[in-house]
Amino acid sequence: MPFDQPWKPPLATSEIRKLARDEQLPMTYTMHIRERLAERDLTTGDVLYVLKHGFVYEDPEPSTRPGYYKYRIESRSPNSGSRTIRVVVIPDANNCQMKLVTVMYVDES
Numbered sequence: 001m002p003f004d005q006p007w008k009p010p011l012a013t014s015e016i017r018k019l020a021r022d023e024q025l026p027m028t029y030t031m032h033i034r035e036r037l038a039e040r041d042l043t044t045g046d047v048l049y050v051l052k053h054g055f056v057y058e059d060p061e062p063s064t065r066p067g068y069y070k071y072r073i074e075s076r077s078p079n080s081g082s083r084t085i086r087v088v089v090i091p092d093a094n095n096c097q098m099k100l101v102t103v104m105y106v107d108e109s
Contacts, residue, residue, distance in 0.1 A: 019093060
């Protein structure tokens with residue numbers, strides 16, 4: 001069953017994209033991601049684009065909540081110019097929810 005985590009990168013890519021395409025998906029934005037969006041002049045539309053079209057390249061890290069994992073998904077977005085954006089998310093496919101933790105440009109140190 002794909003809902004058991006942690007997911008390997010190809011399955012994580014597929015599951016995050018599927019969740020992001022659900023118009024009824026409740027997404028929780030942390031204060032941290034809201035601040036980073038403003039700081040980097042990005043929009044929630046950029047985040048949604050990355051979630052719908054991006055790729056997970058690395059294995060996840062455990063989140064602070066047992067049984068949940070943080071995934072890094074990345075892609076360019078229409079508003080990012082030629083820069084790649086990485087979004088850190090905690091998906092919950094069992095309850096069809098996603099928590100958005102932070103956003104950054106991949107080329108930032």
